[in-house]
Amino acid sequence: MWIMQNAFLILAAYLIGSITTAVLVARALGLPDPRSQGSGNPGATNVLRLGGRKAAVLTLLGDMFKGILPVLLARGLGADDGTLAAVALAAFLGHLFPVFFGFRGGKGVATGLGIYLALSLLLGLALALVWLAMARLFRISSLAALSAAVAAPLLTWWLLPGRPFLLLSLILAVLLLWRHKDNIQRILAGTEKRIGEKA
Template identity: 60%
Template sequence: MTSALLCLVFAYLCGSVSTAILVCRLMGLPDPRSEGSRNPGATNVLRIGGRKAAAITLAGDFLKGLIPVLVARAFGQGPEVLAATAFAAFLGHLYPVFFGFQGGKGVATALGVMVGLSWQVALAALATWLVIARVWKISSLAALGAATLSPLYALLFGLPGAYALALLPMVALLLWRHRENIRRIRAGTESRIGDKKKA
């Protein structure tokens, strides 16, 4: 029980490290919470700081989802604790205790925890993103489509039910955090891949 609790706390604290804010501070860039779309994520960092800063942010957000799950797995935790650890890391990114609970939208961190839980689910989600992005050329739509299908992929691959149960609230939170994107998608004004409008 103690080791499981430590895994959850570590995961949340790890997720709470806002890569976007730290990268912008270290590179002398504006606070992503006050510039561009005001979202502390890789897309906004790309907008205000360029590709290098965005790539570092993306890698950091991915790793802080992946590492806690791998640590919990290394400690021999079962599916339920692994699933809870994944959700805790994701929740930390959305609501980071170190940064006033003002976090990002969670796409890269969600992919990280998916890789930690199951590379098959992560690969299927990535393939879904690529298909939707190629057809509709809307990154946010591709991310939401891939995330929404991830619990189904977990079930189709015969993974523990706890994984799908952890992915469901993650999907709900992703949809909530992308509600403005969803409104723009419905209105036909959402940014498309390759253009320079605010996402």
């Protein structure tokens, strides 16, 4: 029974993560498909460029909720730390590779933040502050996300002790860096778009 429950939680987390908020918001508001317009990334930053603040906020909140809900559900059912980490990773992978949208997902920044907030409110807020500070300083969303990703394992080690969570933070950091490889090249070249800049 315990094994079946954990398997269900992990599968449910992946399916919840697979709901691509940006595409649903774009369809609801009559906006272009963010996977084929702008940067091509179905995330809040691209939706901001394509449809403005309302669409971006809805996308951000939806993507965060995809990380929060599965972790809180698993915790509420008494999952141990290893299962919580596996559920969190499944939700993140669902966002990156959504089964409902041809496995063409986003980069995981907002969903990752939701995961960290659900695991530890203090950790999530600390990472949000890192993102906000870098975004305010440089006005580049991807650079802010990369900074938070790099900071996550250290902050996790400090604020959320436990080997499963440290391993989770390392995996999420690697995945985020990999998904931002094109952004890294543009940052180094000085051609990365700034927050709010039109597509």
